[in-house]
Amino acid sequence: MGNRRTYGTNREDPVRGYADTAMEFPRLLALLLMVLEWTRPGLPSPLRPICDLRVLNHFIKEARDAEVAMKSCREGCSLSESVTVPQTTVDFEIWEKKNGSEQAQEVQSGLYLLQQALSLLRASVTATALQSHIDNSLRNLLSIHAVLRSLNIQEYTPPASAAELEGTWLVSTATDLLQVHVNFLRGKVHLLLLDAQACQQDVS
CATH class of the missing domain: 1.20.5 (Single alpha-helices involved in coiled-coils or other helix-helix interfaces)
Structure with a gap:
């Protein structure tokens, strides 16, 4: 030592x-x-500890770091075109009426849109520090996808066009995109993992 x-x-x-x-x-x-x-046999992924939400909180922190880096960026940090992103507001009455499969589908479609949008942003920016933050965010989205699969949530099949998805809107700036990213993790992703019976059973 x-x-x-x-x-x-x-x-x-x-x-x-x-x-x-x-x-x-x-x-x-x-x-x-x-x-x-x-x-140990039967455990499909070492990522299951996200069920206690500490890992998700770390992802949210890194998403906030990317948002802060974006706000302080002065050059080489713009989005080349408008992108489709998920709506982040949650109507709890409607959310609670949905079954687990519907909730998971909504979260997975949002994660897919964010992955596509952040990938476009990554290709657009030239600021090295911001690129590093975006890379972290993309890796974290992939990790969340893996966690959902490990919880026996049906694998998501993206549509042929983002226009086919409901509950979306367009953003034209990198700042708006990164703010949506933070709010989506804090909102619907957090709710899905918090409500998932599989998570509660896994950590009991």
């Missing part, structure tokens, strides 16, 4: 060395337990 304190003759301090070993053992044990849990 790290830089160990030495005395005169460059010999390691035996007490410090013992302490380092004692601290390292629990970390190794925890890592071993995680590996065994992830490789």
Whole structure:
């Protein structure tokens, strides 16, 4: 572990060395337990811990970071054309009347639109710092897709055209797009994972 304190003759301090070993053992044990849990038969993906929402909260934070980076960007950070994005407002009365499959379909279509829009933004911007944030956001969207599949949610088949989707609107600026990204994760994605019985059973 790290830089160990030495005395005169460059010999390691035996007490410090013992302490380092004692601290390292629990970390190794925890890592071993995680590996065994992830490789146990019947678990389709190591991404299932998102059900406790801590991973999703991390994704939301990174989406906010991208939004902040966009607002401070002065050059090479524009969207080349208008893009279709999901509506982020939630009518809870209507949402609660939908079954799990309908809710999942709505979230998956929104994730698909965001992935397409962010990919276009990634190709449009030239600011390196902003590109890095967009790359993180795209990876996080793929991770959420993988989590939904691991929860036995039916795999989403995108339509031939975004115009076929309901509950969408057009944005023409990168700032608006990144704001939609944040709000969609905080809203419908959060609700779906919070309400999913599969999540509750998985962490119980």
